[in-house]
Amino acid sequence: MRSTPHAETFPAHTPAASQVFTTVLSHGPLTRLEAGRRAGLSPAAVTKAVRPLLAAGYLAEGADQEARPALGRPASLVRVNGERALFIGVKVTGGELIAVLTDLCCRIRLARRTPLPDRAPGPVLTAIADLVHELRTHAAEPASPVAGLGIAVSGDVDRAEGVVRYSPFLDWRDVPLAELATTAGGLPVVVDNDVRALTIAEQWFGAGAGLSDFAVVTVGAGIGCGLVVHGRVVSGAHGVAGEIGHIVIDPAGPPCHCGNRGCLEAIAGDAAILARIQEVTGRHVTHSCEAVALAHQGVPGVREVYARAGEAIGRGIATVANLFGPERVIISGEGLTAYDLFAEHIREAFTTAAFGSAARCDVQTRPLPFEEWARGAAAAAIQSFITQAPTTGTG
Known part of the structure; x- marks a missing residue:
């Protein structure tokens, strides 16, 4: 994300403060003892x-009202004040925009969808600006x-x-989206790969919470992978770490x-599956359903x-398990509608190809609607806000 002034400034400029806040x-x-x-x-x-x-209202501290009196004075707990700030996340697909308004805890307050008949950057930016304006107008906490x-793209x-740099489903190359969206919407903007943004949300709030090493693999229009290694979401030196969709099988x-x-x-993406089915059946099949x-x-x-x-x-x-040794691989994406048709084959091929202890990796499925991907975009914005600097991790 390009450096732009934040309308709201997060009062934590040290790694320790960001780490404590993210932990809570x-x-x-x-x-405080457990947070430390x-x-x-x-x-x-x-x-x-x-x-x-605490002074700025981003954290709140108070007694644990659920603690039993017999145990003595209730423990004082630190929590995030979710009402302190709001964030907007937008997931861009080839055919529509999905947007959510969340609080600081990334809880969805409002969600909106709008079709995207024109994929050119100009019309997409206009549609994003319209959605942002609508969500800000209807914010639950004005x-x-x-x-x-x-x-998320x-x-x-x-x-x-x-x-x-390149989005095949939008046919975009070298589009300075953060700069353009900041100008159009008047907000600080972070742009991230959609799977990587989803991985941030899964690390903080989903099936990856508490794990230091895991991966999110998404199946559908494309095949993507988000990686968390030693507690950090990694993008690599060139921003394309995890692109398993382009491993040659x-x-x-x-x-x-x-x-x-x-x-x-080219084998397991939705378009590839449809093309192959049309080839073997002679039928004109246009949708995964x-x-x-x-x-x-x-x-x-x-x-x-x-x-x-x-x-x-x-x-x-x-391949992911062999290279990175994750504790868990989470399979998600719109392609899960067909999961019953290839689940057994995924498991058999994984077991055969995983080397040694890598086969012990916990592979699980987690169907997520596109609103959750938009929530991932909001999580990326929250992450950027917390660190006040571009980052590939959460600590």
Whole structure:
């Protein structure tokens, strides 16, 4: 994200303060002692970190009313004051925008969707500005400032520069989206890859909470992967860490839009599955729901297409497990509507290709609507607001 003045300034400019706040945000309410233990900080460091946050109203502290009197005086707990600031998250797909208004705890207050008939940057920016204006107008807490906007886009996104380098589904190249959106909407903007933004939300509030090493693999229009290694969401030196969709599964396989052949996405992405089903059945299939229905109807050849896709996904997940050794892999995305058709093949291919102890990785599914992806964009904006600087981690 390009450096832009924040209308609302977060009063924590040290790593310790950001770390304590993030710890309370994802695990709180907590006692100061527990917050320090989880963050790896001394009691003195915690006291120094929370003091300005309490004074500015971002944290609140009070007795635990659920503690039993027989245990003595109730413990004093620190919690995030979610009402202190609001954030907007927008998920951009090839056909629509999904936007949410959240509080500082990333709880969704309002959600809106709007179609996207024109994918050119100008019309998309106009539609985003309209959604932002609508959400700000209908904010549940008008006294709370909207402190930031997060935009999640598929593809190669340079978060530090706020530039969409390449988004195949939007056909964008080198679009300075953060700068343009800041000008159009008047808010500080962070732009991130959609899977990476979803991973931030899963790390703080979802199936990755409390884990230091995990991955989020999304299946659908594209195949994406967000990585958390040693507690940090990683993007790599060039911002494309986790692009398992372009791991070559079959060098003699179908061509991929990236220029290679046999990429995971060229075998298991929605468009690839539809194309292959049309090829083997001779039927004109335009939507995944139709394809799933054909498989359930027993149309010859369709289940084999999904089996091949499942095997490719399983091998892709095994590659992630072999390289990074995550404790858990979370499978999500709109492609889960067909999960019953390839779940067994994913598991078998993963077990076969995972090396040694990597096979012990907990692979689980987590269906999430696009509103949760928009929430991920809001989480990226909250993360940027907390750190007041571009970052690839939460600490």
